[in-house]
Amino acid sequence: MKRLPLRSRLAILTAAAVAVAVAAVAVTCWLLTRQQLTDQLDKSLRQADTIPQARGVLSQYGCIPSRPAVKGHFDFNPTNTAAQVVMQDGQVCWVQGEAPFPVTGKDTAVITAPKQGNTPAASAPHTVTNKNGTELRVYTVAITVNDQPGVLSVARPFSEVTDPLNTLAWVLLAVAGIGVLGAGAAGLLIARAGLKPVDRLTETVEHIARTEDLSVRIPVEGEDEIARLSESFNAMTAALASSRDRQQQLIADAGHELRTPLTSLRTNIELLERSEAAGRPIPPADRKALLASVKAQMTELAALIGDLQELSRPDGDPTLQVVALHEIAEAALERARLRGPDLAIRAELAPWFVRAEPVALERAVVNLLDNAVKFSPPSGSVEVRLDHGVLTVRDHGPGIPEDELPHVFERFWRSPSARSLPGSGLGLSIVARTVQQSGGEVSLRPAGGGGTVATVRLPGAPTAPPDLT
Incomplete structure (x- = not known):
């Protein structure tokens, strides 16, 4: 079943459900009809006008075990009704029938059963089979x-019940078969029509897997589950496309920043190397400045690599x-x-x-303070x-111009006035990411009198950590 x-x-499930429902209805209908026909047959047996005539004929002609009563004297029931009298000594008097x-x-x-007032004792209708194999209701x-x-005892063939029931059973079977086949065909048509959006979704997924084109979108129609699935898929592909674009942009920006x-x-x-090869040593002061520049560039590379590692971490929930x-x-x-x-840092x-x-x-707070130190004038102050x-x-x-504030938390973005200063443009991106993961928010705004104010808001923890000292 799972391979289909x-x-x-x-x-198949639709046809099976219809089959169960039709079978339940058919069986219920057959049982109710059987009960109704049996009740009608039993009622006709109880209403048969045989008792007075049987008494009169037997009183006049006596019991005739070998043949039925004389025609004309005991012709009281339809031809399909049989009757016989059983005496207390076991003698059977054949009254009518084959x-x-x-x-x-x-x-x-019944012979020894007590009377119910003026009503003679009687048995409940029951079924017997004669020597010809015919079932009789007695x-x-x-x-x-x-x-x-x-x-x-008055008897009629039980075939009056079974023959119509057999015909009804064949009719119900035919109707059920037609209904199940029709339900299967209808279920297949409905499944095809209902799964068309799923087919479109499958084709789109296969197209994306084949071409890696994340710009493809599925048309959304209605508000049902398929529409929600299409919306979710479109949102997923949009997020993947955005993630890929950010990744490509990160690689391009990182390459650009690493190049310098x-x-x-x-x-x-x-x-x-040329100085050593030519045998002309660089003056000590120039050599010292050159080595300091190499060290600074290595420090900048290390900081840039650390920032890239921080940003490359998954965006899932941190510990x-x-x-x-x-x-x-x-x-x-x-x-x-x-x-x-040389700065006055007050806290x-x-x-x-x-x-x-x-x-x-800690890295986020350090980045904020590094920015403040980097942009502070000599002998300035930081609060x-x-x-x-x-x-x-x-x-x-110098502060940040108003038109540049919306970009300060973007990766590798640097103010034109700060591009000559050391840095990778990733520090504030790391600050924003860390604060958001902690459930807080960060912002920058110009300060009155010059400078910049960085504000970080973090919700408090329910309890303080235990004192381990």
Whole structure:
């Protein structure tokens, strides 16, 4: 069943469901008809006008076991009705019919059964089979013949019930077969019509797998499950296309950013190599400056590679834990003071605990402070404040123009005025990503009197981490 196509399975399941329903209706109809026909036959047996005539004939002619009563004196029932009288001594008097039929214990038990008031005892209708193999429906009632107790049994062929039932069974079987075949055909047609959107989706997926063209979209019609599936698929391909574009852009930007320090490194190393090969040493001051430039370029490459590794991490849920933001900010401040020894860095840090990835959060805070140190003028100042989950870093540098603020968190974006300064343009992208993963938000805005204010808002953790000291 699992190997069949979906439309075939739907057609088979539809036909099976219809078959079960039709079978249930057919069986119910057959049973109800059988009950009705049996009740009608039993009613006709109870209403047969045989008892008075049987008494009169037997009183006049006596019991005739070998043949039925004399015609004209006992012609009281239709030709398909048989009757016989059973006396208390077991003698069977054949009254009417083709031949006597078997006597059962239900018949003889009526002879000794007590009367119900003025109503003679009688048996429930039951079925017997005569010597010819014919089923008869028998009804027995108590009578008295010449002051002798006995019973009169009246019988009619049970074929009056079974023949119509057999015909009805064939009719129901034919109708059920036609219904099941029709349901299977209808189910196949409905499955084909209903699965057309799925076929289009399959063709689109195969096309994308074959051509890697993520710009293909599936037309969305209606609001049913297929439409939702199409919308979800379109959203998925759009996300994949966007991810691929970002990846290609990241590779292009990374290549561009790597080219500059690598070119500078190559130039400096070639200069050192030519100096050694020519036997003309570089003056000590120039050599020291050259080596410092090589070291700076290597440091810039290492920072760029670290930033790329940070951004290449998957965007899934990071491993968050409760950390002290004020302690992370204090550690970042120590590094910032080393990088800007001539700057006055003032801080007010109130305790605040957040759920974040410790290493990533420290890197984000360090990037914010590095930006403030980098753009601060000599002997300038930087103010850092942490109050109720709001971390602000204010510098007194040139600031960021209003038209450039929307781009500051983009990867590899650098302000035209800052392209001569060291950096990769990835620091604020890492800050934004880390803060968003921690459930917070980050923003930059011009500060009154010059400079820039970076603001980070992080929700507090439910509980503080345990004191391990």
